[in-house]
Amino acid sequence: MTPTLKVINQMQADGVIGQYAIGGAVGATFYLEPADTLDIDVFVSLQPSPGSSFLSLTPIYDYLAARGFKSENEHIVIEGWPVQFLPPADALGEEALAQAIETEVEGIKVRVMSAEHLVAIALQTGRAKDFSRILQFVESGVLHTDKLDQILSRHGLLAKWEQFGQKFMRGDT
């Protein structure tokens, strides 16, 4: 995966994307045991094209296509890994992007979402695999409860968290 991360960093250096943060299963792997996944979710901040107020992924696709990378449905395959570039959909996504932590993989700087933001986004997304990941986070003990509570409160997710707890963590909390 290192070559893929190098390309993403180069995209940032070349100004094609702004700040980025890895989320999804690959982001969760920073904190948890590796879990099978087929793609990399990269949350990116985008600048509107000159003369336009719309955010577009076209510059990303154009940049990568010019370097021989092919798109496959909603992904672009970069050095063997399908990558999905996702502009933040709401304030939670923007905050997760802004507060991502920086780490290194074989000397390459990489930004990864915080564990608490990954949990909040998984809760918001709400698929079975997201709930499973939340339970992994809870069991791992890596979450900072105060920080998670603040995020959930800020983004209106406390009721959903309560429901999640009642359904999946009865007796554990």
Added chain:
Amino acid sequence: MSEWMRKVLEGKRAERKRLAALPFSEKLKLLTQLRDRSLAIAASPLRRQSRSR
């Protein structure tokens, strides 16, 4: 829960903890291996036969 099952679950928990504690770069290598294995299974003729049934 039987003693045997308790030991199995404890062993799984310990292994998950060990894997989680690996350096991120090591975990990303494991992710790649997991993905390659999933793709190989998905491409296997046996898997395709069972899907078409």
